[in-house]
Amino acid sequence: MHFIGIDVGTGSARAGVFDTGGRMLGSAKHDIALWREAGSIVEQSSADIWSAVCAAVRGAMTEARVDPASVGGIGVDATCSLVVVGEGGVPLPVGPSEDPARDIIVWMDHRAVEQAERINATGASVLSYVGGVISPEMETPKLLWLRENRPEVFNAAWGFFDLADWLTWRLSGSLARSSCTVTCKWTYLAHERRWDPDYFRAIGLRVLADEGFTRIGTEVMDPGARLGGLTSDAASALGLTPGTPVAAGLIDAHAGGIGTVGALGDPTGSMGYVFGTSSCTMTTTREPVFVPGVWGPYFSAMVPGMWLSEGGQSAAGAAIDRLVHLHPAAPALTAQAEAEGRSLLGLLSDEAARSAGPDGVAALAHGIHVVPEFLGNRAPFADPHARAVIAGLGMETDAASLVALYVSGLCGIGYGLRQILKAQASRGAAVERVMLSGGAGQSDLVRQLLADASGKPVVTATAPEPVLLGAAILGAVAGGAHADIPAAMAAMSAPARTFTPDAATAPLHTARFAAFERLQATAREIRSVELNPNSTT
Ligand SMILES: Nc1ncnc2c1ncn2[C@@H]1O[C@H](COP(=O)(O)OP(=O)(O)O)[C@@H](O)[C@H]1O
Ligand SMILES: O=C(CO)[C@H](O)[C@H](O)COP(=O)(O)O
Incomplete structure (x- = not known):
């Protein structure tokens, strides 16, 4: 059996075909468009991303030379960007360009800085589950910006999705959201399996609570849970078989975590460090750890049933x-x-x-x-x-x-990592090593320098693209090849080299x-x- 991992980063969509042991048999990559404008505006297009995903999957299948009928599951990860669509998925223009193709506010878009500040001033209790301070990169400040600045688009929207959830909807027709996306970026309280309506009422998004959260997700599934099968439309666009299991997805950084932190067994001693356009530090704990300024603690946002603290830098x-x-x-x-x-x-x-x-x-x-x-x-x-x-x-x-x-x-970059390691250790979330993934961490020079600057051993994975592997692990779990994510991580990922601080x-x-x-x-x-x-x- 084979599994497909799809990874949508900021600059490109990638796909990889893997076997049950985590070996990548084929991969392909397609660049995606990005529009930048004054006012910290950064936008993308869901249609453009969908075509890049289809081309990447077809390319990876061609290189892997496997029969589509042997594909037992598909997993997806994507940047935590906000997709805004009308009835049936019609794209809506999120910005002043009025171009409906531009229906995504990209994660790094900082247009909602002022909304984030106002939300933080409410002191709402959910904020203690995002490190005490909401970031303008998260979705509720962006939704508030839309409501205040583009009310016609906000009102016309049929669905607001994190990009990974939009992709799994496009693949399977399921509107279920991943506990990764909604917990990390939308203030969903996965440990209590609920939204906090008081938060939405207090910050100016009462309508979302009053309508029962239908536009932002009423069903929330753990990453790797089977959402359904590939629709015939999606199957023909990807060159795959209808009904192929589709897994609940992950944010890209979290897929990098899944692709690396289980390689040495217990994930709690290893920090996942994804060094791409941005950097993300992913620390797994059994109990919640509250570190001011570090996002989380998030329940079931990466390894289901465990807690996650997420740090990093917006530009790395x-x-x-x-x-x-x-x-x-x-x-x-x-x-x-x-x-x-x-x-x-x-x-x-x-x-x-x-x-x-x-x-x-x-x-x-x-x-x-x-x-x-x-x-x-x-x-x-x-x-x-x-x-x-x-x-x-x-x-x-x-x-x-x-x-x-x-x-x-x-x-x-290494000292920024050291600072996060120090802050987390002071609150009881110390780690022994850093498991590296991402396009910026490919050279041995970068790996050694990160170890020397951070003071922690840096471990690489045997997988050439651990983020893609993390996505494929979701597909393998949804397809039933492995019992759960820890079992799949143990079977499909392995450490390669350790760069010890000099x-x-x-x-x-x-x-x-x-x-x-x-x-x-x-x-x-x-x-x-x-x-x-x-x-x-
Ligand atoms: N040798 C290098 N040293 C430092 N940064 C690098 C190096 N090679 C690539 N990068 C950076 O890595 C990023 C691309 O990583 P990638 O994981 O592909 O990004 P994304 O998933 O965000 O699209 C770019 O920002 C690029 O500048
Ligand atoms: O916010 C994030 C994770 O929570 C990521 O930084 C964001 O999704 C972009 O990732 P990348 O730098 O790999 O493109």
């Missing part, structure tokens, strides 16, 4: 990309990388590995320090207004100085981490002075 791979493009050597090195069939970041990673001397890679940073918070701090400060800080730049324009900037940015570079990282925290705190202080100029006199 995207922050490194932005950082290196600020440097004057970036255009020439991009052209060189393209001519060599590499990406600029791939070239910089190779160059850093080649140039590192006995003092280690971090020494290449040459006194440059970066707090890469271009899109705010998700955890542990839950501060969407935070911005990046770069200290120590000179007039250099050569390739070595660009490598130095790249390495400093990666160190900053003791020789530990003092340098300790010093750089102190500088990181100092710069971060200073930037926070400067912002507060700007906001209250009279407070210093």
Whole structure:
């Protein structure tokens, strides 16, 4: 039997065909469109994503050369973006472009910062299950924005979906939501199996409670639960067999967690770290752990029956990309990388590995320090207004100085991880290791640097695409090949290599981490002075 995993990231849709042991037999990837506009607006199209998914599944099946009749289950993960559709799934325009094709407010869209602030000011009790502070990246502030700014669209909407739930609806016709999506992004209380109507009434979304939550989900299933079978329409679009089991889905980061944290047995000692456009830290606990500024604790949001604490940064791979493009050597090195069939970041990673001397890679940073918070701090400060800080730049324009900037940015990502590990450990959620996945964590240089900067062993998976594997694990459980998610994780995932923190570079990282925290705190202080100029006199 075979299983298909579908992973919709920010930049592309991927699909992979796996066997019961978790071996990937074929995969394919298709880019997806993204519109950015002033006002922190970032939008996508569900129709475009659906075509990319269909093309990716067909491509993966062709490469795997397996019979569609042998596909025993399909699992899906996607970014936690908000899809807004009218009756029967007709796309509705979520933004000022009025383009109905643009029916998705992307997770990183920060248009609802003010709504999030107002929601936080209510002090509603559900907030203690999102780290104490709701983020503008979550869905209820975005729904409130829609209601206040585009009431005709809000009123006309037949359904509001997290992208993974929209995809499982498109595949199976089931309107059931995943306990992952609604718990992490919509304030569903999975530990009590209910919405809190008082919350919706208090924040200005009374209508959703009054209508019995029909537009945001009345049936909630654990990830991996069988939602139904592939509809004939979906089957013909994907080239698969109608009736193939479809599983309740996951947010993409959580699929990365499922694809990695069970590889060494008990998931509670291992933090899943998904390093893609954003970064996500996924920590599983048996009991709820309340860490201010770290999202959760969420029940049954990743491993069913367990609790999850989720941290990370809104811009991670995207922050490194932005950082290196600020440097004057970036255009020439991009052209060189393209001519060599590499990406600029791939070239910089190779160059850093080649140039590192006995003092280690971090020494290449040459006194440059970066707090890469271009899109705010998700955890542990839950501060969407935070911005990046770069200290120590000179007039250099050569390739070595660009490598130095790249390495400093990666160190900053690692120190952000260290800060989250520290905050969680202080509340009783310490972990022994970090299980890495995501497109930005593919090079050994990045892996070692993350271990050195965070101070924790970094473990990679044998799966070339652990996020896709996590999605396929859902399909395997829905298809009955494994009894439950822990059994499927044990059978389908395995550790590959461990990158142990290098003791020789530990003092340098300790010093750089102190500088990181100092710069971060200073930037926070400067912002507060700007906001209250009279407070210093
Ligand atoms: N060598 C590298 N060093 C740092 N970041 C990288 C490297 N290679 C890729 N990235 C970053 O990884 C991200 C893509 O990862 P991926 O998991 O494919 O993203 P997503 O799932 O969010 O679409 C991009 O933001 C890119 O800048
Ligand atoms: O918010 C998230 C998880 O809760 C993710 O960061 C978001 O879904 C985007 O993921 P990616 O960086 O892999 O595209």
